[in-house]
Amino acid sequence: MTPAAPMTDPATAHTRRGRPMSRLHRLLVVSLIGxxxxxxxxxxxxxxxxxxxxxxxxxxxxxxxxICRLYDxxxxxxxxxxxxxxxxxxxxxxxxxxxxxxxxxxxxxQQYGRExxxxxxxxxxxxxxxxxxxxxxxLVDAGLSPASLLIATVLDRQRNPHAVLVLRTGSGDYVLxxxxxxxxPWQDTGYSFLRMQNPDKPRLWDAILAGGIFAQx
Numbered sequence: 001m002t003p004a005a006p007m008t009d010p011a012t013a014h015t016r017r018g019r020p021m022s023r024l025h026r027l028l029v030v031s032l033i034g035x036x037x038x039x040x041x042x043x044x045x046x047x048x049x050x051x052x053x054x055x056x057x058x059x060x061x062x063x064x065x066x067i068c069r070l071y072d073x074x075x076x077x078x079x080x081x082x083x084x085x086x087x088x089x090x091x092x093x094x095x096x097x098x099x100x101x102x103x104x105x106x107x108x109x110q111q112y113g114r115e116x117x118x119x120x121x122x123x124x125x126x127x128x129x130x131x132x133x134x135x136x137x138x139l140v141d142a143g144l145s146p147a148s149l150l151i152a153t154v155l156d157r158q159r160n161p162h163a164v165l166v167l168r169t170g171s172g173d174y175v176l177x178x179x180x181x182x183x184x185p186w187q188d189t190g191y192s193f194l195r196m197q198n199p200d201k202p203r204l205w206d207a208i209l210a211g212g213i214f215a216q217x
């Protein structure tokens with residue numbers, strides 16, 4: 001995934017005209033929907049809810065394989081931590097702003113010479129999934145349950161592949177994004193949510209197919 005410069009405010013970013021979905025990106029979405037449809041699960045648009053709802057289990061995105069082995073916290077299950085939503089959001093805002101300011105956006109192609117390398121940011125920086133991992137690590141260290149910190153893959157408003165960290169609270173799911181210092185409810189991002197870590201077993205992933213191109217007209 002190619003990162004954009006961090007700290008872009010959505011009030012500016014959302015006014016840009018979205019580019020048409022490329023053939024590759026279209027094939028990605030069509031194949032994901034096809035996998036869900038072939039199993040008999042519904043892929044039709046669903047009403048928005050405060051929490052992202054899984055459609056069915058699905059394979060993890062390419063490149064995810066090593067993160068559970070490298071970082072035990074990345075795929076750890078519930079810890080039993082109980083933190084009020086307001087407190088969780090306060091800590092998350094601080095971490096989101098800090099990581100976005102400290103980490104330089106650099107693509108996997110620039111850094112590793114290939115795509116889809118999931119890892120913590122290096123001294124050079126990282127791309128969107130690296131930002132998400134760094135934020136998850138910081139928030140787990142701050143006492144939040146790994147099961148409330150779920151990495152998700154999406155299409156952004158320009159329909160480019162992107163990764164974000166979803167903060168699951170009792171009041172809803174919120175998105176930590178390297179494109180903005182604001183933390184938004186998932187419905188307000190305008191993103192098309194493709195897959196997300198399973199909150200009970202974060203080593204596994206679920207198809208989501210919600211928001212953006214999946215939203216009801």
